[in-house]
Amino acid sequence: MTEKLNLVDRLFESYNYKISKNSTKEVRIYTLQYGMYHAAEIISFDENTDVSIFKKELSDLGYATDIKIVKNIEEVEEYLFEGFFIKTPLGNELKNRYKNFVRKQLLNLPEKSHYKYIDSDFDFIMQNKLGEVTEAKSYSSKDKSIITKINELFTETKGALFIIIEAPAGFGKTCTANEILNSITVENSKKLPFFTELSRNREARVFKHILLNEIDDQFPNGIKQNVVLEQIYKGRIPLIIDGFDELITKDSNKKDVESMLSTIVDLLQNDAKIVITSRKTAILNSEEFIETINSSIEDFSLARFEIKEPTIENWLHSERMKFIEDNGFPINQISNPVLLSYLRNIPLEKLKEFLTSKESTLIDKYFDYLLTRERTRQNLKLDNQTQFRIFRKLNRFMSEYNFTAETKETIKDFIKDYNPKILQESLKKYKPEEKPSIEELTETLSNHVFLDRKSDGNVGFINDFIFGFLISENLILNKFQEHYKDNFTKIIPQDFAQKSIEASRIQSKENKIKLWTVYNNHNFGYDSEFYFDSDYLLMNKISRNYNQLFLSDRIIKDLKFEKYNFENCVFAGVTFENCIFSITSFQKSSFQNCKFYNCNLLNKTSIIYDDFGIYVCQDNNDFIKDINSLYSKDNDIDEVLDKKVLTEQQVLQQFLQVDIKRPKPRKFSVIKMRLNEYSDREINAVIDSLIRKEFLHFKDDVGFITREAMNYLNHNNN
CATH class of the missing domain: 1.10.10 (Arc Repressor Mutant, subunit A)
Structure with a gap:
């Protein structure tokens, strides 16, 4: 009995209760004070015990009292968790968080638009606590939603569970994270998910500190950090970390990465459930990752999801697709979710007007729509190009100091200090009775459609597409070159530059060439993967020799591998569609776990296996068979x-x-x-x-x- 009492006492003390000196072995009394509010919990282990005298005494002293008859320690834990977490405003805050997320998605869309989560195909691999793969399967979105699969894992997996959701930029990581949050209903599951969205904040670099600070910020002051951590361990607070890769830069060293992974692994105790989303990064296939996970895998199961590129069919109804195709628009060239969402919701009559116009591109129409609406919505006296100027400056500032979000006050100060003439000229255009102050105008601009308040309260650009588009604009218009002179190639972090390439996939051909020229005529010091992406996504042709290129998990369509050499290169998990290969262009290179669909060889000459090694690959024609027939006989085992x-x-x-x-x-x-x-x-x-x-x-x-x-x-x- 003494041991049981000690456990109950420690539980209440962890929630800041004090043990009343009137407690007995049969009845425990715990008091709690929040300012003027005094509460008392009377815990009895026997329903026949008379506790009325304790209740009267405490009530007379002004305490709000609750009586609870418990049989075991688990009941006490549930009682306290419900009282401090479930039956509090925290549950409503979760609902509001999702509603706010949906509202932000609709900000960029025409009026009367509806938000809908877009399911995509996904790959899934599951390791149990022994480290064995128990399932490895590719799922079609028509057969099973990734959200359904994740909720099944939450329910069916015994013990701690670590879920990693990977996808390239724009494939729906953040939407998926928010959908998981929305699927865990407080009322039905008795769980309270904790959601944090990471951003490149220049003041916070240590992941462990960031995570603990987020816990302190999101839970009430009366709840100690260790109580929240304890509930994470017990699985009552599933942890959802969106944008894990935001804290990983090209300059991140091995120690930083290991520290980040160790912080998560340390939380994977008992029944903890932790979900992280990340863009595709070599870190998650690195030796550091393998070692960190493998040293602790006995404590948890590991589930890895990889979201595949959403198809046009996932986004658009067949009727709307036919309408777009009938008007000669190259719909298959668009994979950007921001523009697909716009096409999905724009009224058909407006869509027809856009498609028949020859004056500007779809991306021009999209931004013109957004910025014109912003002038009306916020009564801005700034034309569209001037709005662009303000946010291009902010984009350069973020690049220079390598951050993606800052406090709202910092963003406002920047807008005010770096745009004095623009703001003053704007004020002259207002009627006297509606003229705002400079402070009010900068406040309005800090709520611009291009910006978004993140979960930690900081403000950054609303999505990677707009961030990347502004990077490309700054380069095409020579703004980085003008303001940073010879040093401009050192200003833009590689992952920021990558966003500019992704955002430019649907730019005009002229602007694609301009951006490609900037990146290829100056020494930015980026790795070979970046330059391959710039070749493929901007020019759709190879324009240089590559050495030690590592490409993983992507789809490459309609590309000719000829004229330039690939030496010591590795292609892992790449799907090639309608590609042509000159095998003499490859030396000491390999293809691992790749798919070749409708691919052909340009020349059929004898090759050495080490130059064009095919490992665990598949095709839909005789491509691999032809390759095998060309290997030199002296290599025949x-x-x-x-x-x-x-x-x-x-x-x-x-x-x-x-x-x-x-x-x-x-x-x-x-x-x-x-x-x-x-x-x-x-x-x-x-x-x-x-x-x-x-x-x-x-x-x-x-x-x-x-x-x-x-x-x-x-x-x-x-």
Whole structure:
């Protein structure tokens, strides 16, 4: 009984209660004071115990009293959690957060638009606490929603669960995170999700501090940080972290990344449920990630989702699609969700007007619509180009200091200090009776449609599309060059530059060429992946030689790989559609877990396997068969005499820990290094066989061993 009393006492004390000296072994009394409000909880372990005398005494002293008969410690925990979390305004704040998110999505759309979450296809891989892959599957959005699958995992997974949702920019990570939040209803689940949206804040660099500060900010002062953490461990507060990659920059060192991952892993105790969203980043396939996860995998299950590119059919009804196509608009060239959402909601008569106009591009029409409406909505006396000027300046400021959100006061100060002439000229256009002050005008501009208040209260651009578009505008108009002279190539972080390329996919051909020219005529110091993207997305052709290029998990369409060389390059999880390959352009390069659809060879000459290595790939024609027929005969393993044959068991054992008992994911490069006495072609042949048997599963260049493989190894070892 004493131990039980001590546990109950500690529980109440963790919520800032004090133990009343009138408590007995049969009845515990806990008091709590919030300013003028005094509360008392009378806890009895026996319903036959008379507690009326305690209640009268406390009521006479002015305490609001509650009596609770409990049978076990779990009841006490539930009682306190409901009282401090569920039955509070926090539940309504969650609903309001989602409503505000939806409202912001509609800000950029025509009146009477409706918000709808767009489901996409997704890949899914699940590892249990033993590190074994228990499911690896691609799901069609027609068969199952990613939200449904995640809620199934929340319900069915015993113990701690770590969910990673990856997708390139614009594929719906933030929408998915908010949809998960909305799907966890406080009333039905008795859970209170905690949602935080990260941004590149230059004052906060240590992830652990950011997370703890967010907890302090979002929960009432009376609730201690350790109480919230305890409820996270117990799964009552699922943690949703949107934009994990925002804190990862090109300059992030190994120690920073390991610290971020360790902070999350440390929270994965008991029944914790943690979801993070991130753009596709090599960090999540790195040795640091593998080691950090693998050292603690016994404490939690790991589920990884990868959202595939939404199709036009996901966004637009067939009737509207036909209407757009019949008017000769290249709808298949648009994958940007901001513009697709606009096309989805614009009235048909307005859409017809846009499609038949030859004066400007769709993107021009979109911005003209937004900024013209903003002038009416906020009574702004600033023409559209002047509005652009103000926010291009803000965009340059964010790039220079490498942040994506700041306090509203900082944003207002910037607008006021860097645009004095513009603001003064604007004030002259107002009627005397409606003329605002400079402070009121900067307040209005800080609420502009281009901007958004983030979950931490800071303000940044509403989405990556507008942020990236403004970067490209600044470069095309020579604004970075003008204001930063010879130093302008050092001002723009690579991930910011990447956003400019993504946003420019639907720019006019002329502006695409201009942006490509800026990036390729100056030394920005970005990695080869960036320059490949600039070639492909802006010019749709290869324009340079590439060395040590690593491309993963993307779709490449209608591209010719010729004229320029690819040396020491790796393509992992890439889908090639209607591409043409000159195999003589590749040296010491490999294709891992790739798909070749309707692809062809430009020349069919003899090649060395190491120059154009095909590992675990598939096609829909004879592309791979043709490649295999071209490999030099002196590389044929069947002709090598007196050599050990590589077995499936040997390969599978490379995916185990040192103790040969537990699985461990391995990068393909590590496997080749560990089996260096065998040729790459031999290794690939065995791995190909193991994948067909579902003993191995590859995500990009990382291989995972399945439960079936472990059973096979255990049986053969015995």
